[in-house]
Amino acid sequence: MDLGLKGRRALVTGSSSGIGAGIAEVLADEGATLFVHGRDAQRTEAIAARLRKKNVEVHSVLGDLGSDAGAHSVIKAVLDRLGGVDILVNNAGGSGVHGNPAWFDVSLDTWLNGYSQNVGAIVRLCHAFVPGMQQRGWGRIVNIGSGSGMQPLATIPHYGASKAALNNLTLSLSKALSHTGITVNTISPGAILTPALEAWIRDLARQLNWGDDWATIERRYTTEFFPLPVARIGRVEDIGNMVALIASDRCSYVTGANIRVDCGHASAVN
Template sequence: MQMGLSNKRALVTGSSTGLGRAIAEMLAAEGASVVVHGRDEQRTHQVVDGIRLAGGDAAGVIGDIATAEGAAEVAGAAGAVDILVNNAGYYDGLRWTQLGADDWLEIMRVNVISGVRMIEHLVPGMRRRGWGRVIQIGGGLALQPAAGHPHYSASLAARHNVTVSLARELAGTGVTANIVAPGAIRTGPTEEMARRAAAEHGWGSQWNDIEKAASTAWFPNDVGRFGRPEEVAAAVTFLASTHADYITGADLRVDGGVVRTVS
């Protein structure tokens, strides 16, 4: 299936590693010109070099989009972007009793306001050109929060809410806004957490055993494993494509069935 991404320019925030990297690589493989964003110059340019070696078109931009100045610099360096993937964010694992007001403010600044700033900078150009895609990376905790890390779940819920509101604002403009909501995905930090949990709960030392146990007791899902970054990237690539013109304000869950809804 041709995605229709040739001659489209995409900015993927937080794409020097993990999910963002997989998204940037797949968009480039499908013909988009990709702007790889990160705060670490070496990692960012490693991703750029890898995309170019694979025959794709990529450039790198360094900056902290959680600040007004950094967001403006990144947006300016990215140029006229057709596809904005707001992926950058962080998770600190803090629980209710460990949190103070400053922790809540910080995670909202990084996980929500940074994305809003990129929307403010880049979506007006999409509207003028009559075509664009805004894809926010959310998560199942936005809909089914757990007792722990409430500030993180709340920041995801804000991302989801912002996206639907933006989709309605953009009605009739040719620009869509959608959410991709991953479940537990096998990235470096997730694997590290799973291995720590395995040591505590006696799940064994082999990854296959750890993944199976974690997918049953920790992040129960119907598939019985963690997702892979490329599976999230595929969902983002589809929503970025010309095949998704009729999809806006949607929540595409890539979570193995963790979140279940009936309508």
């Protein structure tokens, strides 16, 4: 489907791997001009090189969006090269910790760093790129959230809290940008098959004696361990397809929404 994104300028943060790379690939397929972003030069350029084979303009940029200096360097690179963006996909972020630490094992510094990565980074980029969108009368801001923003766990509390803040930020910003031609939405993924998740599930499968066949492992995982209405784990293109649709004029009436792409896993209505 042609979503009318050809030539639109898009920055996808955290797109050197995983969900971000999947989003960038779908936007490239739709003909968008892309900035791929990451922290690892080799991985980021590898994704950019792969997407250039689709005969679209692709650039790469490095920087830690959780700091003022890192965000400024990314913003400057994008503005110098493209003059602005039409589509801002805020995917970069994370918990900043390994495993699932208990509530009182997460320090205040980790909380503050998590907010800077998952909320502050978006604020920095919106301050930089929204004025240009307003001048042009068109823009799309798509924030990648998490089910933990609606359904928090007892563990990694700072991550769920920052993602809940992101949902609030999205709705607030959508109201602030009323009548400008800019929409702001959150997409909240469920279980999405990234290399890290696959490695974790295969380790679980060995512990539970599920064998090595991926089809069997995936079916058992989604029916016995992590029950879903569809017996498969989501793919990165499931998120990418939704981002592309929300970024298109076909969804110009959708703003301030939190769109779950989680196969109905979260118990929250929205």
